[in-house]
Amino acid sequence: MRIEEGLHLVMSGGGGFDLTDAFDCNVFLVGAEDGWLMFDAGAGRDPDLVFDVLAGDGIDPASIRHLLLTHGHADHSGGAAALRERLGLAVHAGAATAAMVAKGDEEGISLGKAKRGGVYPPDYAYRACPVDGVWQADEVRHFGDVSVQLIETPGHSRDHVSYLVTTPRRKMLVAGDALFHGGKVAIQDISDCDVGAICETVRKLAAIEFDTLLPGHHGFTLKDARRHADLALQCVNRMQIPPSII
Template sequence: MTARRITDTVWAVGGSSGPERTSDHDGIQYLLWDGTDGLLIDVGTGLGADAWLANVGEVCADATPFGAFVSHYHADHAGGAAAAMHAGIDVYAGSVTAAALATADEQATSLERARRAGVYPEDYRLAAAPDVRILPDASALTIGSFTVTVLDAPGHCDGHLVFLVDHYGRRSLFSGDTLFSGGRVSIQAIPDCRLDLYSDTVRGLAELEVDELFPGHGEPVLADASVDIARAAESFRRLVPPPNILTA
């Protein structure tokens, strides 16, 4: 395994495919790194935590990133929170995600439902992470040369956050499971996937003039990402859900 450099400052350090592969069940785990300071986005299931942490060390050497921001509480993005904290990395999330991770709530996170559907191994369990720190909506943080704005983005599930990163004139959106290349979304048959909120979220994100899109699965969009986001927003404006990444 090895980290995969995507841009000058963005690396894939975990996921289900590519040289950075950590587990078949992991979403993409990103590292923003400017050579001195950085930030991790999402922490995978925990099944590939050793490989993921090794990939981070490959990029950062002896330095430690500011912390890990978790987009939402689904296991492929949040299940590795306890492993990250055990390795000395502070983990941050929204209040809904933090509450679910604190008690390893497999009902709220839909993990039990997903496990029954065969999405995760039968013996996989969410590890409790009681010390996740809270990220308030619309907070902006300076981390090295990055300005990171935390945005509430419900729809795919309750408590979902996305992260808007400004860096030397470029604007990147780390979208978790909210948006994907081609203007696709992730609609699932789970209790807290809410199309009305999804529509509001995507139409709001379409106003941000984003250059790059880094989704939780699939390939990034490295130029004119606003076009992809606008495509999804226009579909929602017509009251028609955009193409679903799970079926497209």
């Protein structure tokens, strides 16, 4: 789904736009001089679906050069192995995510509990994926005319990061599951979901300048996107927890 020149939504499941498999998160492409950057990978249950979307948008799959993961949860990283194999792209992640994804650590990414609770079907198979680029906190890398900064945003999960993406047209926060439209967050009953860390992440994101919000589920925002962080911050400042999408 073309959003504008240089920005596409190419996967989105039941918690979004139903473009691809129901378990997929929102997956965005950002255009750079030397190829497309893909943010998150979906669940990987039916990787062929994204190729149909790419064809409809007129994007050559071979021009997708890099995949950047926000965290290890299966709806965000489960498709990484298939995409790396089929496209030859480089996979990037923060250190904690990289360790779990490379090992296929189902308990570490809370997939075991999700299967036992019926969130994922019992036959869902998570594939481990090598990670080519391990980023450090606040690290900035340049991809032609696009710069990307990794921002540690734990809370939804211990390993969660977001990316501040600066293009000639926009300053975008690829938020994963750290922040959503309306100032919402994502709280789950998993071992590494930490409400205190979520509140600290809200404070951090509300202090960052960005005009576009690209979250892992639900709608995105192309204008005045910091208002969503400000809404979440209002809750935190009142010693309340922002509302959860879950």
